[in-house]
Amino acid sequence: MKLTDQLGNQLILNSTPKRIVSLVPSQTELLFDLGLEDAVVGITKFCVHPFHFKSTKTIVGGTKQINIEKIKALQPDIILCNKEENTKEIVEACQEICDVHVSDIITINDCLELISQYGQLFNKRTNAQKIIDKINFNLKDFQNYIKDKPTLKTAYFIWRNPWMVAGNNTFINYLLKLNKFENIYSNLQRYPEVDITKIRKEGDPEIILLSNEPYPFKEEHAFELGRHSHHAKTIFVDGEFFSWYGSRLIKAFSYFKLLRERL
Known part of the structure; x- marks a missing residue:
């Protein structure tokens, strides 16, 4: 073969x-x-x-x-x-x-x-x-579900100390777009370090997503980010659904629906 x-x-x-x-x-x-x-x-x-x-x-x-x-x-x-x-x-x-x-x-x-x-x-x-x-x-079912939902400016954090986000040319960014989450850091490549004190100037997200992997974010981190953003809603998300591929995708779209309902 x-x-x-x-x-x-x-x-x-x-x-x-x-x-x-x-x-x-x-x-x-x-x-x-x-x-x-x-x-x-x-x-x-x-x-x-x-x-x-x-x-x-x-x-x-x-x-x-x-x-x-x-x-x-x-x-x-x-x-x-x-x-x-x-x-x-x-x-x-x-x-x-x-x-x-x-x-x-x-x-x-x-x-x-x-x-x-x-x-x-x-x-x-x-x-x-x-x-x-x-x-x-x-996927087709989810695309029908999401098509009339509003696009939301979003930042997806994967690490702290230093603060790191998902940028362009990543599977996470692809799934963010599918969810109509406009990644404010899509002008940066891969997984860049960012200065959270500049988050308003660099995109002012409406939604901040804190992944549970690879970093175990807690409430104090959400509070820290909230101080620098302009009243962004911070949500803890299951990172496996945004970064794992393969058969995990079968379950991902129902999770994405539930996530959208929480917004």
């Missing part, structure tokens, strides 16, 4: 991979939903879905730091990485062990392509198509 991953790397596989190491939490969840639980042998400490994996699979480190010897010992047929989650050095080290597939996700179409590729790679085409169909159905 020949397959080109989302970074343009070509994989040539003689047989369906039977031992998988996943270094990306949302992709680990996707593997489970594709029916590949028994094939997954290694995951990261951030792979929290499904919950029981942390006690049944080997933890090989995080997404930015891995134990390469642990991975070697698992004798994987393939290692699954992501351009944003894993460093170039990690990918190169993994390529010394076995085949590596790297995803690169900015849009929902990128997600659907990844699901389709996993369907091919792991001989789960029917399961993959079912997930794709569910996402497309729920």
Whole structure:
């Protein structure tokens, strides 16, 4: 089988991979939903879905730091990485062990392509198509729901000390646009540091979204931001629905509806 991953790397596989190491939490969840639980042998400490994996699979480190010897010992047929989650050095080290597939996700179409590729790679085409169909159905339903809703100027915070937000060229920004949240920091790339004392001058958001991952924001942080914004409404959001792709998207759109109802 020949397959080109989302970074343009070509994989040539003689047989369906039977031992998988996943270094990306949302992709680990996707593997489970594709029916590949028994094939997954290694995951990261951030792979929290499904919950029981942390006690049944080997933890090989995080997404930015891995134990390469642990991975070697698992004798994987393939290692699954992501351009944003894993460093170039990690990918190169993994390529010394076995085949590596790297995803690169900015849009929902990128997600659907990844699901389709996993369907091919792991001989789960029917399961993959079912997930794709569910996402497309729920997406269309959500687009009908959101089309008449007002656009709201928004800032999406992911970190504090330093304060960091989601900017342009990210999956989060793509989903913000889908939700008709106009990202005031979309003129900045990726995940920039920002000065919250300038938040009014730099966009004056109506809504501030505080993600519960990777930083555990609390009420005092909302209060701190509120002092600098112009009466922006601050809402704590489930970051998994804004940053996890794969099968997580099936559930995301009903969450987005509930979020909009709270505004």
